[in-house]
Amino acid sequence: xxxxxxxxAGPIEDKWTSHLEKVRLVGPRNRPQYKIIVVGSGLxxxxxxxxxxxxxxxxxxxCFQDSPRRAHSIAAQGGINAAKNYxxxxxxxxxxxxxxQKGGDFRAREANVYRLAECSTGIIDQAVxxxxxxxxxxxxxxxxxxxxxxxxxxxxxxxxxxxxxxxLGANSSLAEQISNGAVKMHTRAEVMDFVVADGRTRxxxxxxxxxxxxxxxxxxxxxxxxxxxxxxxxLSTNAKGCNVTAIWRAYRRGAAMAxxxxxxxxxxxxxxxxxxxxxxxxxxxxxxxxxRIWVPKNGGDQRRPSEIPEADRYYYLEERYPRFGxxxxxxxxxxxxxxxxxxxxxxxxxGYGVYLDFRDAIRDQGQKSVNAKYxxxxxxxxxxxxxxxxxxxxxxxxxxxxxxxxxWVDYNLMTTVPGxxxxxxxxxxxxxxxxxxxxxxxxCLADGYFVLxxxxxxxxxxxxxxxxxxxxxxxxxxxxxxxxxxxKLMSVRGKxxxxxxxxxxxxxxxxxxxxxxxxxxxxxxxKKIPQMKEEFWKNLSVPGSDNQVNQALxxxxxxxxxxxxxxxxxxxxxxRDESCGCHFREEHQTPEGEALRDDEKFANVSAWQYRxxxxxxxxxxxxxxxxxxxxxxxxxxx
Amino acid sequence: MKLxxxxxxxxxxxSKGQFDAYDLDGVRxxxxxxxxxxxxxxxxxxxxxxxxxxxxxxxEGVCGMCSLVINGKAHGPLAGTTTCQLYMRHFQDGDCITIxxxxxxxxxxxxxxxxxxxxxxxxxxxxxxxTLHSGPKPEPNSIPIEPAISEQALDAATCIGxxxxxxxxxxxxxxxxxxxxxxxxxxxxxGQPERYSRVQSMVDQMDEEGFGACRNYAECEAQCPKEIxxxxxxxxxxxxxxxxxxxxxxxxxxxxxx
Numbered sequence: 001x002x003x004x005x006x007x008x009a010g011p012i013e014d015k016w017t018s019h020l021e022k023v024r025l026v027g028p029r030n031r032p033q034y035k036i037i038v039v040g041s042g043l044x045x046x047x048x049x050x051x052x053x054x055x056x057x058x059x060x061x062x063c064f065q066d067s068p069r070r071a072h073s074i075a076a077q078g079g080i081n082a083a084k085n086y087x088x089x090x091x092x093x094x095x096x097x098x099x100x101q102k103g104g105d106f107r108a109r110e111a112n113v114y115r116l117a118e119c120s121t122g123i124i125d126q127a128v129x130x131x132x133x134x135x136x137x138x139x140x141x142x143x144x145x146x147x148x149x150x151x152x153x154x155x156x157x158x159x160x161x162x163x164x165x166x167x168l169g170a171n172s173s174l175a176e177q178i179s180n181g182a183v184k185m186h187t188r189a190e191v192m193d194f195v196v197a198d199g200r201t202r203x204x205x206x207x208x209x210x211x212x213x214x215x216x217x218x219x220x221x222x223x224x225x226x227x228x229x230x231x232x233x234x235l236s237t238n239a240k241g242c243n244v245t246a247i248w249r250a251y252r253r254g255a256a257m258a259x260x261x262x263x264x265x266x267x268x269x270x271x272x273x274x275x276x277x278x279x280x281x282x283x284x285x286x287x288x289x290x291x292r293i294w295v296p297k298n299g300g301d302q303r304r305p306s307e308i309p310e311a312d313r314y315y316y317l318e319e320r321y322p323r324f325g326x327x328x329x330x331x332x333x334x335x336x337x338x339x340x341x342x343x344x345x346x347x348x349x350x351g352y353g354v355y356l357d358f359r360d361a362i363r364d365q366g367q368k369s370v371n372a373k374y375x376x377x378x379x380x381x382x383x384x385x386x387x388x389x390x391x392x393x394x395x396x397x398x399x400x401x402x403x404x405x406x407x408w409v410d411y412n413l414m415t416t417v418p419g420x421x422x423x424x425x426x427x428x429x430x431x432x433x434x435x436x437x438x439x440x441x442x443x444c445l446a447d448g449y450f451v452l453x454x455x456x457x458x459x460x461x462x463x464x465x466x467x468x469x470x471x472x473x474x475x476x477x478x479x480x481x482x483x484x485x486x487x488k489l490m491s492v493r494g495k496x497x498x499x500x501x502x503x504x505x506x507x508x509x510x511x512x513x514x515x516x517x518x519x520x521x522x523x524x525x526x527k528k529i530p531q532m533k534e535e536f537w538k539n540l541s542v543p544g545s546d547n548q549v550n551q552a553l554x555x556x557x558x559x560x561x562x563x564x565x566x567x568x569x570x571x572x573x574x575x576r577d578e579s580c581g582c583h584f585r586e587e588h589q590t591p592e593g594e595a596l597r598d599d600e601k602f603a604n605v606s607a608w609q610y611r612x613x614x615x616x617x618x619x620x621x622x623x624x625x626x627x628x629x630x631x632x633x634x635x636x637x638x
Numbered sequence: 639m640k641l642x643x644x645x646x647x648x649x650x651x652x653s654k655g656q657f658d659a660y661d662l663d664g665v666r667x668x669x670x671x672x673x674x675x676x677x678x679x680x681x682x683x684x685x686x687x688x689x690x691x692x693x694x695x696x697x698e699g700v701c702g703m704c705s706l707v708i709n710g711k712a713h714g715p716l717a718g719t720t721t722c723q724l725y726m727r728h729f730q731d732g733d734c735i736t737i738x739x740x741x742x743x744x745x746x747x748x749x750x751x752x753x754x755x756x757x758x759x760x761x762x763x764x765x766x767x768x769t770l771h772s773g774p775k776p777e778p779n780s781i782p783i784e785p786a787i788s789e790q791a792l793d794a795a796t797c798i799g800x801x802x803x804x805x806x807x808x809x810x811x812x813x814x815x816x817x818x819x820x821x822x823x824x825x826x827x828x829g830q831p832e833r834y835s836r837v838q839s840m841v842d843q844m845d846e847e848g849f850g851a852c853r854n855y856a857e858c859e860a861q862c863p864k865e866i867x868x869x870x871x872x873x874x875x876x877x878x879x880x881x882x883x884x885x886x887x888x889x890x891x892x893x894x895x896x
Contacts, residue, residue: 051772066693067759069799070701086779128778131768131828133792140782158792164700165795172767179763187756210748239695273668278676279697380699383723386668449772497683499676544688548650549749551691552683 003256003607003620006410007111012628013094016115019411020454024461031056033465036456037204037219039191039246041068041174043167043441044424045225047448050173053182055453060217061174061183062206064190064241064554069171072227072239073444076163077284077377079145079155080127080441082120087144091152093117094628100439101629103149103329104404104432105581105597107259109605110628111411112429116439119446124156126449130169134158145373147437148285149329155438160284160376166441170448190554191246192482194222194420195468195475196253201419202468205478207486209554212547214482216470220460221419223452224250225444228403228425230263232562232569233514234506236400237269237282243558244565247407247426255415256607256620258408258428260565261573264435264582265515266401267333270384270394271353275503280399281384283356284377285437288326288333290361290370291394293317295354299344305355305393316340329634331434331582331595334398338515339593341397348395357393398515402440404431404582405572408607408622412455413447416609419459423447428605433581486546489556494539498555501536505559505566508532513570518586522574526567533563568608568617575619578602599631639665639731643678645690646738648747651754655747657736667727671714672697672704674726675737691750699723699863702798705805706751707738712802712861720800720863740805744812744848755801757847758815764843765836766819768828781827788826795822796864803858803866809850814858816844817874818866824877834881841878 008019026034034057038049041063049061063071085091096117101108124142128134134156135143144153158165177183188209195202195216203218229244230236251257268283294315296308316336318325328336337354340346347353361370367390371378378389385395407415407422409429414421424444431439468474508528512521536559542552579588579595580602588596597603605622640663648655662678669677672694679689695703699720706721708714714724729735737751745753795818803814820837823829829836852871859868 047772054771065695065701065703066755067702067799069759070695070703072696072701074701075696075698122774125775125778126772128781129768129770129775129828131791131823131826133788133795133822133826134778136783136785136788138785140784141779158795161700161796164798165792168795172762173770173772175759175763176767176769179765185759187759239701240697241695274666276666276669276673276677278670278673281698380723383719384670384725386725386727453772493686495684495686497680499680500684541683541686543683543686549691549752552679552689 003416003622004410005109005622006412007109008411012110012114015111016118023455023458026457026461028056030465032058034058034221034460035060035219035466036221036223037062037217038223038225039204040071040225040227040426041171042071042073042225042227042424043163043170043444044448045071046167046170046174047445048223048225048423048452049183050170050177051449051453052456053177053180054173059177059183060186060219062186062189062191062204064188064209066187068174068185068187069167071167072242073167073441074164075239076441077160077282078286079147079157079162079438080123080166081147081154081438082124082156082442083117083154084121084124086142087153089152091154095152096120096154098629099150100430100436101432102632102634103436104434105595105634106432106603106626106631107580107624108430108432109624110626114628115451116430116443116446119450120442122450123442123445127166127169130172132158132165132169145286146289146327148288148327148333149436157286160286160374163441166445170445193249193478194253195478196417197468197474199418200463201417203470203475205475205482207482210549212550214479214486216475216479218468218470218475220463220465221421221456223421223423224407224426225423225448226426228406229565230400230403232506232566233400233510234502235272235277235280235510237266237280240279243561245558245561247422248561248565250407250415250417250420252610254417254610255420256408256609257405257568258605258607259405259572260569260608261513261576262404262433262582263400264330264402264404265334265398267330267337267398268356268396269399269401270381271348271350271397273349281380282399282401283381283394283396285330287356287374287377290365290373291326291356291358292360293326293354293356295340295345295347297345305357314340314345329434329436331584334515335584337398353395353397355393356396358389359393362390400514402435404428404433404435408605412458413452414459421452421456423452433583486553486557489540489553489560490542490546492537492540492542494541496539496541498540498552498559501532501540502555502559502562505529505532505562509566509569513573516584516586517573519574522570525570526574529563529567529570536560536563571617572606572608575606576602603631639726639729641665641729642734644734644736645751647690647750650749651746665726667725669726670697670722671708671724671726672722691752693752694722697722700798702800705740705753705800705802707740707805709736712740712805713863717860718863718865720798740801742804742810742849744810745801745804757849758799758801758812760847761812761816761840761843762819765832765839766823768823769832783827791822791825794818794825794866794870797866798864800863802861802863804849806857806861807850808855808857809853811852811858812844812847812849813852813871813874814862814866814868816840817870820874820877821870824873833877834884837874837877838881841874
C-alpha cells in the first residue's frame with residue numbers, strides 16, 4: 001500500500017502555489033466526461049459539488065436528508081476564521097497557521113495547516129459574493145469577533161447562525177448547478193458501501209430511504225464529505241442522523257483511518273437533564289467572550305447563584321490561566337470543567353455543570369449591547385431550560401462536538417484508496433489533536449471551494465473516464481453484500497430498540513474514551529464493546545420491512561458500524577501513550593495537570609489499515625515534521 | 639405526566655391513512671416534543687410494533703427538518719419555536735394531543751408524519767442564487783453594505799425552509815418561503831444583477847409546484863418558527879410587478895446558447 005503524503009518540497013509559504021503550478025489538469029472539453037460522486041451536502045460537500053460542476057465535471061451529490069440544506073454544517077453557530085487582518089491587530093496567514101498548529105497541540109500536518117490559513121481569506125470573498133450577510137460595522141465594513149485560543153480578532157459571523165448562512169451560500173451555488181443540469185442531486189439516499197476494483201474506486205452502492213431499494217452508481221472518483229462520528233457517544237451536539245457508516249465502509253474497503261480517538265469535547269453545552277435526552281445542545285463558544293465561568297467554592301452550596309458573593313465563587317479559568325482566562329482552547333476548558341465537577345463543586349441536578357455568567361458583562365456594557373450579540377443564544381437556552389440567562393447564570397457542561405480524526409488523506413485530499421477523496425470533517429488532516437473555534441467552517445470551505453477542485457484533476461487526468469459501468473458484476477456483488485447486511489438486521493427480531501442499545505455504547509465511550517482516558521478504562525472498553533455488539537445482534541428489534549421508510553432500520557445499520565468503530569477508537573487511544581490536545585491520558589500530565597506530550601514517540605499520525613473481520617487492524621505511522629512551527633509546550637497561562 | 643396522543647399513520651404515499659390513538663405515561667416537563675415521541679417509539683419498537691415515522695435532524699431549531707402540525711398549529715402552540723425546541727412543560731397532564739403531517743398537495747405524504755418538501759428545493763433551483771464560479775472574488779470591503787440592510791437580508795435569510803408557512807396557510811401558499819428567499823438576495827448589492835429575473839423564475843416555479851395563492855391571512859407569519867415578516871411578501875410583490883413591466887426577453891437561455 002502506498003503511504004505517501006505527497007507534500008510538495010520547498011519553503012512552507014510556497015508549497016501550495018508551487019503545487020498548483022505542477023498538478024495535472026483535465027481540460028474543459030474533457031471534464032464533462034468525468035463523473036464525480038460527492039457524498040454529503042454540508043459545507044464541504046456542497047462547496048465541492050458546486051465548484052466541480054462549475055468547472056464542467058459531471059457531478060452526482062447524495063445526502064440522506066430530504067434537502068441538501070439540512071446537513072449538520074447548518075448548526076454551526078459562532079463564526080469562521082480568516083487571516084484578513086481587518087482589525088489591524090497583527091494577524092497574518094502565518095499567525096493563523098501558528099495558532100492552528102499550536103491549538104492542535106502539534107499533531108497536524110504543517111503543510112496542510114499552512115494551506116488552510118492561506119485559503120482562509122478567499123473563503124470570505126467567495127461567501128460575500130454569494131450574498132452571505134455577514135455582520136457589518138456602521139460604515140458598512142465587515143465586523144469581527146474573537147474566539148478561543150487566539151489573541152487576535154479574526155472571526156467573521158452572522159449573528160449566532162454563521163453555519164446556516166455559509167451553508168445557504170454553498171447550497172445556492174449547488175442549486176445553480178442543479179438547475180444547469182451539471183449536478184444531479186439525490187436526496188433521502190444513504191450511501192452504504194463502495195466498489196473498489198483493480199485498486200481503484202469505481203462507485204457507490206446506496207439505499208433509497210423512501211422505497212428501500214438498493215442501487216449503484218459508477219463514477220470516476222468519489223468524494224466523501226460525510227462529516228464526523230460524534231454520535232458514537234449517543235449524546236453529542238451532532239444532528240441525530242450524523243453517522244460513521246460512509247467512512248467506516250470506506251475503511252473496510254481499504255482506506256486508512258487516522259487518529260480516530262481525537263474527539264473534541266466542546267466546553268459550552270447545556271448539561272443533560274435525564275435518560276430521555278436525545279442530544280445535547282451547544283451554546284456557542286463566542287459566549288466565552290463576555291461570560292465568566294465559575295463554580296461555588298463550597299461543594300453543594302444550595303444558594304441561588306445570584307446570592308453567592310464574590311468571595312465564595314471560584315472563577316477557575318481566570319485564576320488558573322490569567323493570560324487567556326475564559327478564552328482558553330476548548331480542550332483545556334472542557335478538562336477544567338470536569339476537574340472542578342469531579343472535585344464536587346459542580347452545579348445543577350446531576351452535579352455535572354458549571355456557571356457561565358453574564359452579570360458583569362451586562363453591568364459593564366449594558367443589557368442592550370450584550371443582547372445584540374447573544375440574543376438568539378439566550379433565547380435558545382431559555383427555551384430548553386426555562387431559565388433566563390440575563391437574570392441567572394447559564395449552566396454548561398462539555399459535550400462531544402467535533403471529530404478531528406477521520407480518513408487519512410494525502411496533500412491532494414485523496415485517501416489510501418486511489419480515486420476516493422475525503423473533505424471537511426470526514427478527513428483527519430488539519431486540526432491535529434484539537435480544533436480551534438471557527439476553524440471547521442474554514443476547513444470545509446477551503447477543501448471544497450479551493451483545494452479539491454485543484455487537486456482532483458491530478459488523479460482523473462491519469463485515468464480514462466467511464467471505465468466501469470454499474471452493470472459490472474463487481475457492483476452487483478457489493479449490492480448483494482449491502483442487501484445481506486440489511487436482511488441480517490431485519491432478521492434478529494429481538495426485543496430492544498437501537499436507541500436503548502446505542503445509549504449503552506455511548507455511556508461506555510463517554511466514561512472510558514471521553515474527556516480523559518486511562519489504560520485500564522480503555523482496556524475494559526475494548527473487552528466490553530464486543531459483548532455489547534453481541535447483545536445487539538441477539539436482541540435488536542427492527543419492526544416493519546426494508547422496502548419502505550424504516551427509520552428503525554436506518555438507526556440499526558448506523559449503530560452496527562458504530563460498534564466496530566468504537567473498538568478502533570479505543571485501540572487508538574490506548575496505543576497513543578501520551579496526552580495531546582483533546583486526548584488526555586491520565587498517566588501523562590504535567591504537575592499542573594496539563595497534557596504532557598511525548599514527541600519522541602508520538603509526533604506522528606496513527607493510520608489504521610483494515611485487515612479483515614478476524615484480524616486486528618494494522619498500524620502505520622506517518623511522521624510529522626515541524627519546520628515552520630517548532631515544537632513547543634502549549635502554554636495558555638502567561 | 640400522562641398524555642393521550644392521536645397520531646396520523648400512513649404506510650406510504652399510495653395508501654390511505656388514519657389516526658391511531660396512543661396513551662403515553664411518564665412524560666417529563668423537560669422533554670422536548672420529539673423526545674416525547676422518541677419515548678413512544680422506543681416502547682413501540684420494544685414491543686415489535688412499527689414506530690411513528692417523523693423527520694428530525696439537528697434538534698436545535700435550525701436545520702428545518704422537523705415539522706408536525708400539533709393540535710392544528712404548525713410546530714405547535716408556542717410562537718417562534720420549531721417542534722424540536724418545543725418542550726413538554728407547555729402541555730398539561732391528561733392533555734389530548736393531535737399530531738398530523740404538513741397538509742398540502744405540494745407536499746405529498748411519504749409515510750406517517752413525513753412529507754416530501756422537494757418543491758422548495760426546486761423553487762431555489764429556479765433562481766435562488768447569485769450566478770458565479772468558485773475562485774478569486776473581489777475584496778468584500780470594496781462594496782460596503784449598510785448594516786441595517788445586511789441585517790434585514792439576514793432576517794429573511796434566517797428562514798429554515800421547514801414548510802410551516804405552507805402548512806399554516808388555509809390556501810397552502812408558499813409565498814412567505816419564496817419571499818424570504820427572494821428578498822435575502824434582492825436586498826444585497828450582490829443580488830442586484832439578477833434581481834428581476836430571479837423573482838420571476840422563482841414565483842413561476844412556486845406556481846408550477848401547485849402551491850395556493852396568498853390571501854393575506856398572515857397565518858404563515860404567525861406560525862413561522864423564525865417569525866419571518868410578511869413584509870417580505872409585499873417586497874417580493876413589488877419586485878415581481880417591476881419584473882413584469884420589464885421587457886420580457888429570456889436572456890438567460892440566449893446567453894447559454896452562445
